[in-house]
Amino acid sequence: MNPVRYENRLLLILFLSFGFVFFDRQALSFLAPMIREDFPLSNTQLGALSGVLALTWALSGMVVGTVSDRIGKRKPLLIAAILGFSVCSAASGLMTGFTGLLIARALMGLAEGAVLPMAQSLMIEASQQHRRGLNMGLVQGSSAGLLGGIVSPIVVVWAAEHVGWRAAFLLTIVPGLLLAVWVARSVREVPPGGRVEAAAESGPKVPVGQLLRQRNIVLCMAIAACYLTWFVVIITFAPTYLASVKGYSPGTMSAVMACFGVAWVLWGFATPAISDRIGRRRTMIAFTAVAALCPLAVVLVAQPLLLGAIVVLTYTGLGCFTLFMATIPAETVPSRALATALGLVMGVGELCGGFLAPMLAGWASDEWGLQAAMFIAVGGAVVVVLLSFGLRETAPLVLQRRTRE
Numbered sequence: 001m002n003p004v005r006y007e008n009r010l011l012l013i014l015f016l017s018f019g020f021v022f023f024d025r026q027a028l029s030f031l032a033p034m035i036r037e038d039f040p041l042s043n044t045q046l047g048a049l050s051g052v053l054a055l056t057w058a059l060s061g062m063v064v065g066t067v068s069d070r071i072g073k074r075k076p077l078l079i080a081a082i083l084g085f086s087v088c089s090a091a092s093g094l095m096t097g098f099t100g101l102l103i104a105r106a107l108m109g110l111a112e113g114a115v116l117p118m119a120q121s122l123m124i125e126a127s128q129q130h131r132r133g134l135n136m137g138l139v140q141g142s143s144a145g146l147l148g149g150i151v152s153p154i155v156v157v158w159a160a161e162h163v164g165w166r167a168a169f170l171l172t173i174v175p176g177l178l179l180a181v182w183v184a185r186s187v188r189e190v191p192p193g194g195r196v197e198a199a200a201e202s203g204p205k206v207p208v209g210q211l212l213r214q215r216n217i218v219l220c221m222a223i224a225a226c227y228l229t230w231f232v233v234i235i236t237f238a239p240t241y242l243a244s245v246k247g248y249s250p251g252t253m254s255a256v257m258a259c260f261g262v263a264w265v266l267w268g269f270a271t272p273a274i275s276d277r278i279g280r281r282r283t284m285i286a287f288t289a290v291a292a293l294c295p296l297a298v299v300l301v302a303q304p305l306l307l308g309a310i311v312v313l314t315y316t317g318l319g320c321f322t323l324f325m326a327t328i329p330a331e332t333v334p335s336r337a338l339a340t341a342l343g344l345v346m347g348v349g350e351l352c353g354g355f356l357a358p359m360l361a362g363w364a365s366d367e368w369g370l371q372a373a374m375f376i377a378v379g380g381a382v383v384v385v386l387l388s389f390g391l392r393e394t395a396p397l398v399l400q401r402r403t404r405e
Contacts, residue, residue, distance in 0.1 A: 006192050007126045011135055013182055014119040015143040017082055020175045021112050022148025024089035025053065027156045027172060028105070029236050030257065033243045033250065034165045035101075043240070043370065045098050047362025050236040052102055053109035054228070054354025058347040060113025065343020066208075068118060069336060075187050078118040079180050084111025086176025093169030113350070116140065117342040120326040124338065126191035129396055130276070136330075137272030137322040145264020145318060153239075153261065157254040211341055216332040216392050220324045221348040223387050227288075227324065228353025229380030230317055233361045234295055235260070237373040241298060245370050252304050259308035263315035271319020272327060279398040280323050280331075284388040291317030292381035295374040317381065325349065331394035353380065 028035075032046055041049075064081075068074055088108035095101045119139055127135045159168035211217050239257055242248045248256065267287070275283035294314040301307040329341040357380070361373035393399065 003126075003192050004128070006188070007128065007131075007135070010122065010126050010187060010191070011138060013179070013186060014123055014139045016147070016175075017078070017143075017179050017183065018115055018119050018139055019143035019147030020082075020172075020179065021085060021115050022144035023152045023175070024085055024108065024172050025112065026148045026152045026235060027089065027169065028092065028101075029239050030153045030156050030254065031160055031165045031168060032240055033253075034160050038165075039097055041098060042362070043237070043365040044359065044362040046240065047236060047358040047360075047365075049098075049101055049105050050232060050358040051355040053105040053112070054232060054350040054358070056106045056109030057113035057354065058350035060110045061117055061343040061350065062347035063343070064114040065117040065339040065341075065346075068121065068339040073189065074118045074122050074339070075183065075189055077114055078122070078187070079183050081111045081114035081118065082176050082180045082183065084108075085115070086173045086180075089176075090170045090173035093166040113346070116325070116346055117339045120330070120342055121339045122187065124326075124330050125335070132330075133272035133276040133322070133327055133395070134269060136326050137269045137319060140322045140326055141268025141272065141319050142265045143268070145261050145266075145268045149261020149264040150258050151261070153254040153257040157250055161250065208340065208344070211333060211337060211344065214332055215390070216328055216394065217341060217345065219387055219390050220328055220345045223284075223324045223384050224345050224349025225352035226380040226383040226387065227317060227321065228349040229357035230291065230295070230353075230377045230384070231321070232354045232358050233373050233377040233380070234298070236358050237361060237365060237370055238295075238298055241370040241374070246302065248304060256304055256308050256311070259311045260315050263312045264318045266312070267316045267319035268322070269319070271316065272322045275323055275327070276395060276397060279393050279395045280328050281388060281391045281393050284320055284323055284391065285385055287316040287320050288381055288384045288388060290314055291320070292378050292385070295377040295381075299371050299374045317384075320384075328391065328394050331396070332392075 028049060035041060064077055068077055085108050088104055088111060092101060092104045095104055120136055123135055123139050124132060156168045159171060239253055242253045242256055271283060271287050291314065294311060297307060297310040297314060301310055325345050326342060329345055330338055333341045361376045364372040
């Protein structure tokens, strides 16, 4: 097969695969107001449901990334992960209380944590250099935004209103099963044409200790912890904030949340593409500074239409996720250590920002009101801006221009 044709096909497959990871992950937040009608969930428990998924996601990402680099295989691990998170998402609809949901979410995190390191490793190995940032941004940013941020709130809320929240969860198994079959039939371990850096590199495996001596890797881990705080806290508590504090109807709430998805799709590919031209470091600083304004808008702007417009303009941070979680590490470490590095950055981010932050935000919301969660999200973005000043530039085009100058 033509290498460029395979690159485009792989991009579509991985776009949908990671997109449905977030479709399933986000469903609980959008259905939380309806679940609470069947059995009570405090804000602390809601934060715990989000946090336990992030905890197991973190552990899975770190372990599976290392295993993948050791055995030199991505495809079978990706197939198993897609099947696993689809089954566990559907199982959430069978639970009758907090404990059951907690177990289902924990198991789902174990499966989902393996998807990103595998997907981005496969994608970077098949990508032409000038499309690297764009491809990785589409896989990680725009896919999650389209399916998790736009399609998920509209589809799952609509389904829950018509057939119940349990049936809405059960329906989430279908896309995953179809995708697993497509991955099995179409994805290759080594892309056609031999354009695969990992296969070309020889030498001993890179130990984790050596990766931790790389300044960019350590900074990306710290950035991941703070940026996941910004993201997970907003996406976990914004639907409940809009419904219970601002009094939005389910339809209005889902429409505003869909605006988060629109911004996610837009900035998910635009931000990494811009970073290919102006540099990763500048892009991280500028777009994160804007992202800090988004949770403030949730608190301060009352009119739904205006809030949706502001969200589209300020929810820029998801485009940066591809940079610190995939592109910068991939341009910093040898390809034979790529999945390990991606798993480390994602794992630390999910452990701190995905696991601990929503539980802290849930407790703070029970003590001082849901606006406390939004201010915690603001703080996470501000710290990311400060950390980003320490990053070393890795964008190939920018480095080439500097060399010529």
